[in-house]
Amino acid sequence: MDKPFERISGDTVLPSRLRGGVVAIGNFDGVHRGHQAVLQRALDEAHRRGVPALVLTFEPHPRTVFRPDVPLFVLTPPPVKARLLSYFGFDAVIEQEFTREFSERSAESFITDILEKNLGISCAVTGFDFHFGKDRQGGPAYLAEAGRRHGFGVAQVEAFCDEGTDVVSSSRIRALLTEGEPAEAAGLLGYRFTVESEIIGGQQLGRTLGFPTANMRLSPQTTLKEGIYAVRFRRQDGTLHDGVASFGRRPTVDDNGAPLLETFLFDFSDSLYGEVCEVSFFAYLRGEVKFEGLDPLVAQMKRDEAEARAVLAGVRPLSALDGKITF
Numbered sequence: 253m254d255k256p257f258e259r260i261s262g263d264t265v266l267p268s269r270l271r272g273g274v275v276a277i278g279n280f281d282g283v284h285r286g287h288q289a290v291l292q293r294a295l296d297e298a299h300r301r302g303v304p305a306l307v308l309t310f311e312p313h314p315r316t317v318f319r320p321d322v323p324l325f326v327l328t329p330p331p332v333k334a335r336l337l338s339y340f341g342f343d344a345v346i347e348q349e350f351t352r353e354f355s356e357r358s359a360e361s362f363i364t365d366i367l368e369k370n371l372g373i374s375c376a377v378t379g380f381d382f383h384f385g386k387d388r389q390g391g392p393a394y395l396a397e398a399g400r401r402h403g404f405g406v407a408q409v410e411a412f413c414d415e416g417t418d419v420v421s422s423s424r425i426r427a428l429l430t431e432g433e434p435a436e437a438a439g440l441l442g443y444r445f446t447v448e449s450e451i452i453g454g455q456q457l458g459r460t461l462g463f464p465t466a467n468m469r470l471s472p473q474t475t476l477k478e479g480i481y482a483v484r485f486r487r488q489d490g491t492l493h494d495g496v497a498s499f500g501r502r503p504t505v506d507d508n509g510a511p512l513l514e515t516f517l518f519d520f521s522d523s524l525y526g527e528v529c530e531v532s533f534f535a536y537l538r539g540e541v542k543f544e545g546l547d548p549l550v551a552q553m554k555r556d557e558a559e560a561r562a563v564l565a566g567v568r569p570l571s572a573l574d575g576k577i578t579f
């Protein structure tokens with residue numbers, strides 16, 4: 253059985269069972285393959301030292317605090333990020349509340365108050381470009397020097413490049429998802445992009461068409477391309493179901509609403525209302541179309557189902573992490 257994983261809010265002094273740990277520090281939005289290089293280094297170091305493996309992350313994403321006027325498509329909201337980190341093998345994530353006030357802290361106060369006093373770390377692991385403290389005072393050299401002064405280890409991990417050329421980044425992944433390239437995004441993430449939300453009621457029309465759909469609202473900042481996808485659906489109890497999903501405004505039946513994610517699960521007939529479920533995106537099949545009536549819509553949905561079944565029949569895990577999420 254997997255060991256218990258803890259989500260801890262920032263500004264708390266860690267209990268003794270989690271002190272002395274190795275902490276990976278960063279926003280890690282997406283927990284992509286570049287992040288995973290940093291996270292793996294922290295895990296290896298924790299195993300070598302025989303101490304807890306922790307992640308320190310900032311919520312909400314600092315960019316939303318510095319640029320509140322620019323919406324940010326967050327790839328991994330806190331519960332999703334926490335689940336990925338637990339699958340990856342960490343003992344806990346510390347979700348430090350990020351505010352303007354927090355950002356005004358000096359780099360030295362970040363070291364003494366957060367890393368030393370609250371977390372009691374034995375080693376910090378960061379990416380090559382991690383900066384911290386007011387006006388980005390603290391960089392890699394500062395952290396290394398602070399480690400020598402305060403007696404904790406420091407490891408910094410180089411930029412992780414895709415096929416040796418392009419740096420893997422959250423912004424590249426956001427752009428791929430916005431362009432309808434979920435398979436390419438999965439290549440950079442190391443797993444299939446996954447959203448989590450509660451199943452809500454709709455117009456109850458789907459069941460009369462032979463295509464009941466489990467409906468979810470995604471965050472309004474999600475700029476995932478609208479259209480039809482081959483997906484895998486995960487229920488709260490961990491069971492997986494293949495399906496086909498539509499993300500969009502349903503121009504045939506309801507042209508005005510905000511986009512909805514609606515998933516038809518194959519070979520399934522239970523109620524899902526009120527359950528928090530996950531949808532993982534494997535392939536983009538087509539854009540949404542305004543049909544003249546329900547018959548051509550249903551005929552197209554049947555073709556979509558056949559195409560999604562064919563896509564999903566051939567999929568393989570991209571990594572151990574992917575295997576834990578969608579296989």
Ligand SMILES: Cc1cc2nc3c(=O)[nH]c(=O)nc-3n(C[C@H](O)[C@H](O)[C@H](O)COP(=O)(O)O)c2cc1C
Pocket residue numbers: 454455456457458459463464465467480496497498501502503504505514515516539540541542543549553556557
């Ligand atoms: C595989 C699939 C493909 C869909 N394609 C379209 C489409 O091209 N155009 C459209 O207006 N709605 C499309 N929809 C949305 C349907 O109109 C919607 O699911 C149906 O009206 C049921 O609505 P309800 O869940 O509120 O009952 C699609 C839904 C699914 C599951």
Ligand SMILES: Nc1ncnc2c1ncn2[C@@H]1O[C@H](COP(=O)(O)OP(=O)(O)O)[C@@H](O)[C@H]1O
Pocket residue numbers: 451452453454455456457458459460463464465466467515516517518519520521522523524525
């Ligand atoms: N195969 C299935 N795929 C999706 N949802 C299903 C399925 N079978 C039963 N359901 C249930 O039916 C609901 C969807 O039915 P539907 O008529 O489309 O109503 P709604 O308008 O609420 O989407 C889902 O939320 C779920 O509780």
